[in-house]
Amino acid sequence: MKILTSLILSVMLSGSAAAADYGMAGCGLGSIVARELHWGDNMVQIFVATSNGTAGSQTFGITSGTSNCGSAASPTVRGKVLGQNKAERTVYLHYNLAQVRADAARGDGEYIAGLADLFGCRNQLTGSYVGFATMSQHRHESLFNSNDAKVVQANFERALSQDSVSCG
Amino acid sequence: MRAALGVAARLLFLLIMAGGSALAGESELALSPAWLRALYYVPHSLGRSAGLVATPGFYLATTGRNDPQQELAATLAAFRAQVPTKADDHALCRFPRRRQLIAAAMPELVTSWPVVACTAYRDWREAFPVDGASLVFSSNYLNNPSSMYGHTFLRLQRGNGTSQHSSDLLDYAVNFAANPDTANPLLYAAYGVSGRFFGGFSLMPYYLKVQEYANAESRDLWEYPLRLDGAGLDALMATLWEVGPHGIRYWYLDENCSFVLLAVIAAADPSITAVDEFPLVVAPKDTVAVLWRQGALGEPKRRFSAHSRLTLRRQALSAAEANLLVRQIGAAKLF
Numbered sequence: 001m002k003i004l005t006s007l008i009l010s011v012m013l014s015g016s017a018a019a020a021d022y023g024m025a026g027c028g029l030g031s032i033v034a035r036e037l038h039w040g041d042n043m044v045q046i047f048v049a050t051s052n053g054t055a056g057s058q059t060f061g062i063t064s065g066t067s068n069c070g071s072a073a074s075p076t077v078r079g080k081v082l083g084q085n086k087a088e089r090t091v092y093l094h095y096n097l098a099q100v101r102a103d104a105a106r107g108d109g110e111y112i113a114g115l116a117d118l119f120g121c122r123n124q125l126t127g128s129y130v131g132f133a134t135m136s137q138h139r140h141e142s143l144f145n146s147n148d149a150k151v152v153q154a155n156f157e158r159a160l161s162q163d164s165v166s167c168g
Numbered sequence: 169m170r171a172a173l174g175v176a177a178r179l180l181f182l183l184i185m186a187g188g189s190a191l192a193g194e195s196e197l198a199l200s201p202a203w204l205r206a207l208y209y210v211p212h213s214l215g216r217s218a219g220l221v222a223t224p225g226f227y228l229a230t231t232g233r234n235d236p237q238q239e240l241a242a243t244l245a246a247f248r249a250q251v252p253t254k255a256d257d258h259a260l261c262r263f264p265r266r267r268q269l270i271a272a273a274m275p276e277l278v279t280s281w282p283v284v285a286c287t288a289y290r291d292w293r294e295a296f297p298v299d300g301a302s303l304v305f306s307s308n309y310l311n312n313p314s315s316m317y318g319h320t321f322l323r324l325q326r327g328n329g330t331s332q333h334s335s336d337l338l339d340y341a342v343n344f345a346a347n348p349d350t351a352n353p354l355l356y357a358a359y360g361v362s363g364r365f366f367g368g369f370s371l372m373p374y375y376l377k378v379q380e381y382a383n384a385e386s387r388d389l390w391e392y393p394l395r396l397d398g399a400g401l402d403a404l405m406a407t408l409w410e411v412g413p414h415g416i417r418y419w420y421l422d423e424n425c426s427f428v429l430l431a432v433i434a435a436a437d438p439s440i441t442a443v444d445e446f447p448l449v450v451a452p453k454d455t456v457a458v459l460w461r462q463g464a465l466g467e468p469k470r471r472f473s474a475h476s477r478l479t480l481r482r483q484a485l486s487a488a489e490a491n492l493l494v495r496q497i498g499a500a501k502l503f
């Protein structure tokens with residue numbers, strides 16, 4: 001079961017042929033995912049920050065940068081794992097890239113808000129994510145230079161480690 | 169001497185009464201709506217009830233699908249049983265909803281249960297912190313007005329109760345549908361043996377349902393908050409943990425899936441009697457209507473599909489603006 005779970009997860013995250021053009025077409029995603037995500041182990045694996053490699057390299061921590069996103073100064077918002085879990089960021093970007101990209105160009109929207117949450121980059125008191133959204137708009141071209149969610153994710157992580165992005 | 173005898177007699181009397189009341193509590197619970205709903209019993213022909221769950225392992229008694237008293241007795245025995253090597257396999261860990269009900273109805277039994285760390289259940293609950301739930305109804309396809317069914321699923325609001333700021337998209341969805349994943353060993357076995365139609369549950373990020381319905385299929389989503397308090401949410405998660413890995417036989421191919429969600433909600437909140445109206449209430453819109461009538465739902469929030477948003481924005485344009493838009497995009501006609 002564990003092997004099967006890892007297999008499903010890796011197929012999903014590595015961008016299978018079926019998922020490659022999901023972002024643009026957006027067709028039948030639910031049905032694809034319903035087959036891929038099942039009840040139990042693998043969902044927990046995605047939603048709980050793990051350190052066994054499935055959640056991606058932990059060495060590229062954004063907390064090392066000047067950004068206060070995802071650092072101890074900015075505790076997670078709702079739920080223990082929000083803002084800490086790299087795997088969840090990957091899956092989110094994987095399935096919502098077109099909407100995230102459009103929101104980023106506009107400088108606002110619920111998809112960029114969701115990404116701000118996953119980067120732990122929302123002001124917990126005010127709920128504001130304007131710093132993150134503004135950064136996403138200003139750096140739009142370099143952040144979204146690929147249709148690969150993992151590349152975009154790495155771009156965001158790099159940008160957050162370089163920029164002094166204030167959350168909120 | 170006489171006093172000692174008197175004390176002994178009174179002790180004996182109390183002992184008998186205590187035993188009697190435990191038994192009374194047991195038979196009372198076995199026939200209570202809460203217990204029947206936790207077992208997914210629904211009315212059946214000739215006024216009898218039967219359980220919906222069709223895969224092995226959910227009912228512990230061999231007659232558990234039809235006999236709630238036997239099922240309670242079997243559950244009580246399983247709760248008292250020794251903890252196996254894999255502690256998560258103990259009935260106390262596998263059936264948290266039944267555990268809640270039994271502990272509430274017969275609190276004196278709790279001390280007779282073994283101490284068992286239900287790590288898998290605890291991890292699952294921590295992975296899915298939930299502070300609210302909604303019944304989500306998807307409207308019909310716009311281009312298929314004759315479709316009267318729509319679809320329902322549950323949205324679990326992500327949270328830890330301290331802040332309301334995270335995006336709705338990051339919530340979770342619980343779906344029940346035919347042709348579930350066959351990687352699930354229980355369902356796989358059930359398919360193989362019976363060759364019948366089974367439905368199964370899936371748990372996924374809410375944004376996937378939004379993509380599927382609102383973005384790809386042009387279906388608006390109506391999110392009706394369920395009136396569940398903290399204990400109700402706890403019960404909802406507990407019953408989802410119990411029934412989630414199991415398959416449910418479809419009696420009617422299309423309609424039944426919405427009714428199953430009704431049964432899940434009723435398993436969490438026994439005051440919801442809508443489930444007793446089966447099979448009169450089966451279509452998704454009927455399940456929403458009956459829950460609404462019973463006061464189980466709050467005011468809905470509508471999530472517009474991409475198509476609806478476009479239409480609304482188009483309607484907001486003046487005639488001159490619309491003409492300009494038509495010229496700009498070179499289209500002769502705008503939807």
